[in-house]
Amino acid sequence: xxxRSSHRLKVFLRRCTAFPVFNTHAPNRRSSQIPRKxxxxxxxxxxxxxxxxxxxxxxxxxxxxxxxxxxxLGAVVSAMVIKxxxxxxxITASKMSGRRRDFNFIADVVAGCADSVVYxxxxxxxxxxYFSGQPITASNGSGxxxxxxxxILTNAHVxxxxxxxxxxxxxxxxxxxxxxxEDVDQTSDLATLRIQVNNLSVMRLGKSSTLRSGxxxxxxxxxxxxxxxxxxxxISSTQRASQELGLRNRDINYLQTDAAITFGNSGGPxxxxxxxxxxxxxxxxxxxxxxxxxxDYVKVFLERAAERRKKGSAYKTGYPVKxxxxxxxxxxxxxxxxxxxxxxxxxxxxxxxxxLVWKVIxxxxxxxxxxxxxDIVTHINKKEIKNSSDVYDALAxxxxxxxxxxxxxxxxMHVTITPEDP
Numbered sequence: 575x576x577x578r579s580s581h582r583l584k585v586f587l588r589r590c591t592a593f594p595v596f597n598t599h600a601p602n603r604r605s606s607q608i609p610r611k612x613x614x615x616x617x618x619x620x621x622x623x624x625x626x627x628x629x630x631x632x633x634x635x636x637x638x639x640x641x642x643x644x645x646x647l648g649a650v651v652s653a654m655v656i657k658x659x660x661x662x663x664x665i666t667a668s669k670m671s672g673r674r675r676d677f678n679f680i681a682d683v684v685a686g687c688a689d690s691v692v693y694x695x696x697x698x699x700x701x702x703x704y705f706s707g708q709p710i711t712a713s714n715g716s717g718x719x720x721x722x723x724x725x726i727l728t729n730a731h732v733x734x735x736x737x738x739x740x741x742x743x744x745x746x747x748x749x750x751x752x753x754x755x756e757d758v759d760q761t762s763d764l765a766t767l768r769i770q771v772n773n774l775s776v777m778r779l780g781k782s783s784t785l786r787s788g789x790x791x792x793x794x795x796x797x798x799x800x801x802x803x804x805x806x807x808x809i810s811s812t813q814r815a816s817q818e819l820g821l822r823n824r825d826i827n828y829l830q831t832d833a834a835i836t837f838g839n840s841g842g843p844x845x846x847x848x849x850x851x852x853x854x855x856x857x858x859x860x861x862x863x864x865x866x867x868x869x870d871y872v873k874v875f876l877e878r879a880a881e882r883r884k885k886g887s888a889y890k891t892g893y894p895v896k897x898x899x900x901x902x903x904x905x906x907x908x909x910x911x912x913x914x915x916x917x918x919x920x921x922x923x924x925x926x927x928x929x930l931v932w933k934v935i936x937x938x939x940x941x942x943x944x945x946x947x948x949d950i951v952t953h954i955n956k957k958e959i960k961n962s963s964d965v966y967d968a969l970a971x972x973x974x975x976x977x978x979x980x981x982x983x984x985x986x987m988h989v990t991i992t993p994e995d996p
């Protein structure tokens with residue numbers, strides 16, 4: 575294509591650079607039609623002047639061709655490159671504007687329901703801060719408002735684990751109120767609190783029965799005493815039976831999620847993308863494995879609690895009182911052990927049973943005795959511990975102290991704990 579174009583340009587320039595011959599005298603018709611011949615037979619009928627003129631013409635158009643052909647080819651190539659760049663997709667600042675508004679769906683969920691999440695503190699009424707004179711914080715957790723008149727839902731283990739304590743609730747706007755425990759169900763690990771304030775933001779309750787594995791969820795709460803903290807993930811399983819978690823006497827199919835749920839997140843809401851609570855954050859096994867109580871089970875608990883209040887038989891600090899050690903624990907079932915061993919290299923390969931210490935309350939007998947979150951209890955007073963019920967049985971004994979064998983990483987250790995009497 576380029577050679578053909580250069581040939582056409584060459585012909586055009588040759589025609590333009592041809593020198594016409596003009597005679598100053600009127601030509602004879604006959605003589606003008608007959609070319610002049612040279613006497614030299616080697617000139618083929620043309621004079622030296624004619625050859626000289628043709629040589630000048632040829633050299634002139636050759637110079638012009640050499641000058642213009644590179645520029646013409648460059649112009650063609652430039653036009654092709656420009657057309658190709660026009661077809662190449664590019665990202666400009668103007669095209670990126672508006673993405674925060676269109677795609678930050680998690681921020682939209684948080685903006686719609688964060689005001690209904692509360693921070694719960696458990697104050698030890700027997701120990702006071704040296705500088706402020708206020709009771710020290712023994713534990714903390716989360717909850718969310720379900721009625722405008724101050725009814726709050728949370729986990730039972732958040733509010734009843736420690737004796738000689740008071741419950742304090744801090745709202746999202748910073749206001750703090752004392753709370754009273756209204757209803758407790760230790761079997762399902764649910765409880766309700768009441769604060770004396772009205773016109774509060776309420777969390778809408780959804781349906782956990784319609785959940786599917788892979789749905790986006792947002793966990794709200796106050797982990798590590800940091801209020802209004804947000805983590806996100808997906809639903810890993812909607813039917814994780816309590817028996818698989820080693821939780822006896824509980825007929826609950828837990829929700830499993832990979833959203834980060836830490837200590838203070840207990841009792842906070844697990845929210846779908848519609849801003850509805852579909853679960854109550856309950857426990858964490860390890861990074862990426864956490865569990866929540868389905869909201870459909872919570873609704874049954876709330877209905878029963880409302881009936882008791884109507885009959886005038888609401889909860890009045892009448893839950894069973896046990897000796898207090900100050901831990902939150904989880905039974906290590908074969909499935910959970912397999913997950914832990916596959917995720918961590920610090921798990922002994924010969925471990926077949928035990929109880930995982932998930933949380934240790936600061937200032938509790940377990941904390942004073944040296945227990946730490948992540949420890950695995952295998953024996954108490956030389957008896958094998960296979961589930962959480964074995965730990966409660968050990969607390970029910972008359973032994974003054976508990977000699978506990980634990981695994982901390984791959985090391986086996988002994989700790990001694992003196993539980994508090996109720």
